[in-house]
Amino acid sequence: MILQPHNIVHLWLIDQRSVHLDDQRDTFEQWLSEDELDGLKHYSRPELRDEQLITRAGLRSSLSQYSDSIPPKRWQFERSERGKPRLSDDSPMSELSFNLSHSGDWLAIGITVDNLIGVDLQLRHHQKPLTELAERFFSAPEAEELANLPEPRQSEHFFxxxxxxxxxxxxxxLGIAHGLDKARFHIDNNGLITAEFDDSLKDDPHDWQFHHYELDDDYCLSLALKQHRAQDASTHFYKLIPGGHVEPLECIGHQIQIQ
Structure with missing residues (x-):
C-alpha cells in the first residue's frame, strides 16, 4: 500500500500493547541510527527506553508506508532551529512533514506533505482542579467559559x-513555554473550531485548520495543519503495528472507531 498525503493528513495510531518487543527488539534497534541508540541509553528506566524504541520504530515504519523502496532504516532526521524533529534534506522524500505525540498506551503520528503539522494526544486524567489549571494556562475568556460549564463536561472541554x-x-x-494562552480557541455546538492568535505569534488563524477527535479509553487527539481553510484537508486514520499490520480506521463524527 503506497499512500500519497498531498493536501490531506494521515494519522497513524500505534497501541504499544500490541507491539511484542521480545520478538521485535533486535529489528527495531537495527532501524535506528547510532545517535538514536545512544539517546535510548539516557533513559534509566527500562519501560521508558522501550517506549522510546517503539516511538522511533513506529515513526520509521509509518514513513515507509509512502514508498515500496525505502525501508525504515533509511530515513534520516534532523532538528529545526527551534528543535522540532523533521526529515533531513538528505533523507528520501524529504517533502513529508510529520509530528507525533504519545500518551498512556497510544502513540499518534501525523504525516502530510510540505505543510506544518502538529499533533497532540492526551489521556484525560488530572490531579488538580481543571478550573485552576485553566486560570493558570488559558486565556481569561477560555477559563471563564470552562468554569461556567457543568462539572461533568469540564474535563472533555478542558482537554x-x-x-x-x-x-x-x-x-x-514553539513549545508551551511560549504560552498556551497565546492561541485561543472556540468550539461551537457543531464542533466547528475557530482560532484567535495573540499578536506576538505573528500568525493568521485563517492559514490554519484545526481538528479534534476522541479515541476509546478516554483519549483525545487534536491536529493543527497550516493549510488555508479554503483548501479543506481530509484526515485518514490507520492503526499500525511497526513492521507489521496496517488497518484503516473509520471516523464517525469525531470518534475514531478502533476495534
Missing amino acids: RLWTLKEAYLKARG
Missing part, C-alpha cells in the same frame, strides 16, 4: 482546548 493549543504550538515548533 479539547489543551490539545488544540499544544498541537498548534508543536506545529510552529
